[in-house]
Amino acid sequence: MFITFEGIEGTGKTTQIAKVRDYFEAQGREVFLTLEPGGSRVGRDLRKMLLHVDNKDLTPITELFLYLADRAQHVAQVIRPELEAGKVVLCDRFADSTVVYQGYGRGLETKVLHQLNEVAVDGLWPDLTVVLDIDPEIGLKRATLRNLEEGKAKEEGRFEAEHLTFHKRIREGYLTWAALHRDRIRVVNASASQDEVFDRIRDAIESALTEKK
Ligand SMILES: Nc1ncnc2c1ncn2[C@@H]1O[C@H](COP(=O)(O)OP(=O)(O)O)[C@@H](O)[C@H]1O
């Protein structure tokens, strides 16, 4: 079972993934947690390049190919082997981030991005993708606070520093893309307590599992 988590910064992806891990482990399943960018050894260097505030000069195409390179390596070296070993793989961001950020966000053609993703994932699409949805003002407040607390404002602050209108476009992009892929993508309202959001995610997982049977 391969589940990916999407949504703008501060929606609670990292928070909820930990809860989903506990949920599967309580059922005796082995869980492997991973993330993009940076889920493989080489990917960790790519992540530093992609997220550092000093790299605002990356062209949209350069950014795109760095993300795709990260993904291709991640799928081949990490995700596929972990799934073959029988684990539940939970991934913090995946292919949909590319379509939404580079497409709806930066104006590249979503159809082309989807085709490039097909090459990068090499047939390995998630069984379920959870899009956490929230008003960007709330999400950014959460993310900014978190970055300050963790002292990461510089290294990982590139997206948080983008203008609010960009994040609004991203949120709309996720909703549009999710509506085009209803068989795989579930939108979950993330503006509630952590436990309430988790209950909604668990419902999405359980209904996706039932449909697969
Ligand atoms: N439902 C929630 N309500 C309020 N704060 C939350 C909620 N979920 C997460 N947070 C807090 O918001 C911040 C961002 O959450 P995080 O899981 O890091 O989001 P993401 O990984 O999507 O950027 C963290 O400090 C986290 O503790």
Ligand SMILES: [Mg+2]
């Ligand atoms: Mg996170």
